[in-house]
Amino acid sequence: VTRGEELEAMVDALKPGEILLMQNTRYEKGESKNDPELGKYWAGLADMFVEDAFGSVHRAHASTVGIPSNLPDNALGFLVEKEVDMLGKAVDDPVHPFVAILGGAKVSDKIAVIENMLDKADKVIVGGGMAYTFEKALGHNVGNSLLEEDKIDLAKQILKKGEGKLVLPVDTVIADAFSNDANTQIVGEDIPDGWMGLDIGPKSIELFKKTLEGAKTVVWNGPMGVFEMPKFANGTLKVCEAISELPGATTVIGGGDSAAAAIQLGFEDKFSHISTGGGASLEYMEGKTLPGIAIIAEKD
Template sequence: MAKKTVEDLQLDGKTVLVRADFNVPMKDGKITNDNRIQAALPTLNYILEKGGKIVVFSHLGRIKTEEDKAKNTMKPVAERLSELLNKEVTFIPQTRGEALEHAVAQLQPGEVLMFENTRFEDLDGKKESKNDPELGKYWASLGDVFVNDAFGTAHREHASNVGIASHLDSAVGFLIQKEIKFIGGAVDHPERPFVAILGGAKVSDKIGVIENLLDKADKVLIGGGMAYTFFKAQGKEVGNSLLEADKVDLAKSIMEKAGGKLVLPVDTVVAQAFDNDAPSKVVSGDIPEGFEGLDIGPETLKLFEKELQGAKTVVWNGPMGVFEMPNFAKGTKELCEILVNLKDAIVIIGGGDSATAAQQLGYEDQISHISTGGGASLEYLEGKVLPGIAAISDK
């Protein structure tokens, strides 16, 4: 790849600033899923093995009030990281100041320090998320080199990624390297046939992705709530289903341009209420008045399975139905099963709800790659430049 990786940096004796994505789910001050911390371990362990001193930092949650600060401290993350690395992680409950500077200066090779939530800086004029130049320069002054391994924020221009990278020799970590290899490889140099599957609620969220993938993929399969806007564009009735009425003409033009590449559901699981326990039925064609589509039907699954046979590269972003409700998770679950049983295919799940679904359904270890960044992977699939990666030093 054109950007430096952590293996290209001289690390021995250096203070290495590492931007990680430790934006983990929390409940009552406890981490409920540590996948994102686990995902950073290869990069952190490599730096330690090479004699580096690590200063690791991340954001956590949204910070709009002082109360938000209390519930989004990085302290529990530092404690969990300490357990996973099997070594003490010094936690400094500040984002700047003498105590932080002194602690960083005292670090020895093989030691790890974490400082407080970078978004704490947003209470004072959104300095982190608006890439305040003074803040980026200050954080850069704490280290010798910078490693960005936070793919989840790579589509944002923040002080903690772009700001720091503009002042130091920088590289991507193994996690971002893997994201570039899989997602970038799939979009730019896919092994064919290349099939993309797009779900989720809204066409408007994925217009750019649909258009980019129609140019690149051999087939694009559509499911989830966005399908009903395409149904309407076909002249079908959609009942009470999710519909973006102002995007019907756009859906029509996408179908016209697709030239047969776009594959839509042929049947739908419908119910009269958005409720797991609502009685449901399968309909083909028009969705009756008073009913709403909540999942793809069995004939659609057969059609999608047929379209996926022989595929060598598959990218999937977005669930097929309301997978949070067990009675309407069948389409998403059975699609997962179809994907894990494809022979010799690279299967990439592009973060967000589809990644959550695959993990909850227990298919995580059977997928070639599950992205750690929902928004970042969507923008990457759309063909956009990600500022957090673009800012990294070239090889």
């Protein structure tokens, strides 16, 4: 239950040192709408609020914003504090050279991050499925690769803005089907029809490694290929390896697929920080205010 007499009685019966775990708050219709009455009700069950769910702080919900706005005493938990500290150090106050590595499927998911990183970083490496929209914008053939036709003009604008900073793959591991059993080959920047790019090639790996040399701050968000299939995990693995071996660098993974890849590939302990919130870290990298943190900062 998330409200009612049963819950209230259990809260009242709590002894020092005991913990009560409530039902998932999203079962309440007013949760995602930040219903004022719901936030006030939940706040009435407590003396103070500690926000320690970083994966939810980018959402202005009743449980993230409604509760603390109704309580005088609020704080960030240790996990959220670490997230803010590490992401803040990497994104807002980086030691240069600062390199951002952005991958994943779609340009549309990462436009704001790319633009913010172009303003802040010394180099921005782009890999993964979204690289093919940039390749198309440069006039290359991308075959059957993932492509956002409606974002080609935007990609051209970003290429112009990022001239000298934006680093794209120079070769690709292509396949004749979206399968680990597919036939594969390595090609340059042009992909033949009927084939699709599923990972960065060896020359791109070397180029990205060279770009990372000497970096003192690295932020990584998004894999370089379809890392879930062993045949197309090499690019992500090698980039992961290269970042993890940088001497004296602050290295931060922004949650989501790149965090899953680092953990799956065995690099969990090799980074300064792996974020626990994909959406929240992405919005932080975009330069957005995270409402669940802002409300507590305001209270302080």
